[in-house]
Amino acid sequence: MSPVRKRIEDAQYDAATTEMLLEIRKRIVEETVSMNPAFDYDGLDEEVAQALLDLSHYGERDLEHLTRYARSRASRFVVMKSSSWR
Structure with missing residues (x-):
């Protein structure tokens, strides 16, 4: 099991929320x-x-809100990493 998956599962949400995340x-x-x-x-x-x-x-x-937020954090991660990578 990946450490990231374990962190989400350890957050102790109900099964449906954990699976959605x-x-x-x-x-x-x-x-x-x-x-x-x-x-x-x-x-x-x-x-x-x-x-x-x-x-x-x-x-x-809310699935859409969580997805939008995660997508924006992923985009920010890429921008930050690419700007420090140069």
Whole structure:
């Protein structure tokens, strides 16, 4: 089991919420990596998981809102990493 998956499961949400967060994380990471497979995405999975945990901690359970927030954090991660990579 990946450490990121374990962090989401350890947050002790109900099974449906845990599964939803894991699915969003998987979709956002795959979507982001597919844009530029050659880019170094080390840390992206952790960033997306943390975004989901941060927002869901406050009771957010809306699929669209969680997905938009995770996508924006993934985009910010790529921008920050690419600007410091140069």
